[in-house]
Amino acid sequence: SYELTQPLSxxxxxxxxxxxxxxxxxxxxxxxxxxxxxxxxxxxxxxxRDSNRPSGIPERFSGSxxxxxxxxxxxxxxxxxxxxYYCQVxxxxxxxxxxxxxxxxxx
Amino acid sequence: EVQLxxxxxxxxxxxxxxxxxxxxxxxxxxxxxxxxxxxxxxxxLEWMGIIYPGDSDTRYSPSFxxxxxxxxxxxxxxxxxxxxxxxxxxxxMYYCVRVLRGYSYGLTTDNWFDPWGQGTLxxxxx
Numbered sequence: 001s002y003e004l005t006q007p008l009s010x011x012x013x014x015x016x017x018x019x020x021x022x023x024x025x026x027x028x029x030x031x032x033x034x035x036x037x038x039x040x041x042x043x044x045x046x047x048x049r050d051s052n053r054p055s056g057i058p059e060r061f062s063g064s065x066x067x068x069x070x071x072x073x074x075x076x077x078x079x080x081x082x083x084x085y086y087c088q089v090x091x092x093x094x095x096x097x098x099x100x101x102x103x104x105x106x107x
Numbered sequence: 108e109v110q111l112x113x114x115x116x117x118x119x120x121x122x123x124x125x126x127x128x129x130x131x132x133x134x135x136x137x138x139x140x141x142x143x144x145x146x147x148x149x150x151x152l153e154w155m156g157i158i159y160p161g162d163s164d165t166r167y168s169p170s171f172x173x174x175x176x177x178x179x180x181x182x183x184x185x186x187x188x189x190x191x192x193x194x195x196x197x198x199x200m201y202y203c204v205r206v207l208r209g210y211s212y213g214l215t216t217d218n219w220f221d222p223w224g225q226g227t228l229x230x231x232x233x
Contacts, residue, residue: 090216
């Protein structure tokens with residue numbers, strides 16, 4: 001079955017750039033989607049199909065995907081960006097696959 | 108506004124049955140798949156399965172096949188997730204999602220989820 005690997009935690013200083021990775025075998029050949037989940041809330045889609053932002057998501061959120069790693073980049077990090085972030089892909093054999101999630105801390 | 112509104116929190120005993128709901132609004136309910144996602148306490152997201160309300164075509168994750176039943180009533184734009192005999196390990200938050208699909212030459216290339224329902228907390232305890 002297909003697996004996605006994320007770091008358990010990432011820290012970033014206020015106003016700096018945070019990068020959250022999502023590793024998978026040849027993930028660059030798949031479309032990757034990212035979700036933000038703040039404490040006590042439902043997840044929200046922040047990036048779809050590698051690098052597309054849904055309406056209402058700030059331009060500070062961007063994504064890339066190549067080789068064995070997809071990356072969610074959050075520029076000018078704010079306190080309100082503190083959350084868990086999950087990557088997700090669809091695999092023809094496994095179906096939907098989520099990464100284990102990364103806790104982002106803004107210092 | 109596209110919205111999914113789920114039924115309220117439930118507290119059940121092991122062995123009891125349960126059916127939770129998810130009502131869609133603001134879009135054509137029969138034109139999009141609806142999915143269910145489990146989140147156990149303090150854990151990550153797990154895909155359970157999806158249903159196409161237009162014809163009730165249903166797919167399950169192998170991990171949940173036989174453990175739950177997904178259904179839909181298109182006349183009232185509502186999808187359901189049900190258990191016939193709950194276990195303590197079913198204690199979790201359950202989210203419904205609208206599934207957006209990508210296609211290439213008629214074949215599915217990917218799915219993503221937007222929006223999410225607010226979640227239904229199911230607690231199973233004796």
